[in-house]
Amino acid sequence: SQQGEEDPQALSIQEGENATMNCSYKTSINNLQWYRQNSGRGLVHLILIRSNEREKHSGRLRVTLDTSKKSSSLLITASRAADTASYFCATVSSGGSYIPTFGRGTSLIVHP
Amino acid sequence: GAGVSQSPSNKVTEKGKDVELRCDPISGHTALYWYRQSLGQGLEFLIYFQGNSAPDKSGLPSDRFSAERTGGSVSTLTIQRTQQEDSAVYLCASSFNLGTGNEKLFFGSGTQLSVL
Numbered sequence: 001s002q003q004g005e006e007d008p009q010a011l012s013i014q015e016g017e018n019a020t021m022n023c024s025y026k027t028s029i030n031n032l033q034w035y036r037q038n039s040g041r042g043l044v045h046l047i048l049i050r051s052n053e054r055e056k057h058s059g060r061l062r063v064t065l066d067t068s069k070k071s072s073s074l075l076i077t078a079s080r081a082a083d084t085a086s087y088f089c090a091t092v093s094s095g096g097s098y099i100p101t102f103g104r105g106t107s108l109i110v111h112p
Numbered sequence: 113g114a115g116v117s118q119s120p121s122n123k124v125t126e127k128g129k130d131v132e133l134r135c136d137p138i139s140g141h142t143a144l145y146w147y148r149q150s151l152g153q154g155l156e157f158l159i160y161f162q163g164n165s166a167p168d169k170s171g172l173p174s175d176r177f178s179a180e181r182t183g184g185s186v187s188t189l190t191i192q193r194t195q196q197e198d199s200a201v202y203l204c205a206s207s208f209n210l211g212t213g214n215e216k217l218f219f220g221s222g223t224q225l226s227v228l
Contacts, residue, residue: 102154
């Protein structure tokens with residue numbers, strides 16, 4: 001079963017705009033991770049945010065975590081055509097087996 | 113190697129045949145994971161290894177699926193008597209360790225399995 005669910009399922013924007021993707025989950029987590037997938041193949045890790053953290057930055061990426069709402073968001077600022085990909089959140093439950101559980105992903109298209 | 117290596121990258125087989133998918137993790141990574149991704153879907157967890165042990169096999173879809181890992185390195189996922197619903201991309205990932213829960217996964221490029 002999938003723990004995290006991304007929203008929206010698909011997002012289409014123009015280059016230079018910001019893209020925001022959301023992830024909601026059900027159970028308490030140890031951490032939440034965001035991954036990127038190009039062309040339906042291997043995933044690349046972007047950011048890990050721990051349950052006691054509220055915000056993290058990496059370059060043009062900003063991730064927030066609200067454990068009271070059981071939700072996270074990924075913001076990509078000043079998007080580029082090369083950001084076109086699918087983005088997945090993965091949750092690691094607290095007190096569990098530490099296996100990351102992935103959502104269905106958000107498909108982002110950035111038009112040049 | 114520098115990254116997680118999976119082979120073959122593509123596999124077309126006939127319904128009822130057995131297939132073996134191979135994963136070579138990053139050297140030194142003790143944890144290894146198998147996921148399955150159907151077209152346009154999220155990743156479905158199948159099984160993980162800590163060293164050569166697979167503590168939890170409950171993610172495997174049926175008894176036609178099995179996996180092993182030898183020498184704490186290479187893993188093979190075997191699907192017996194393949195069915196059309198087995199068609200998917202099979203992704204392997206590895207990480208340094210599993211116990212901390214703060215490990216990021218490194219993924220291979222996957223094996224696209226097509227069962228005709």
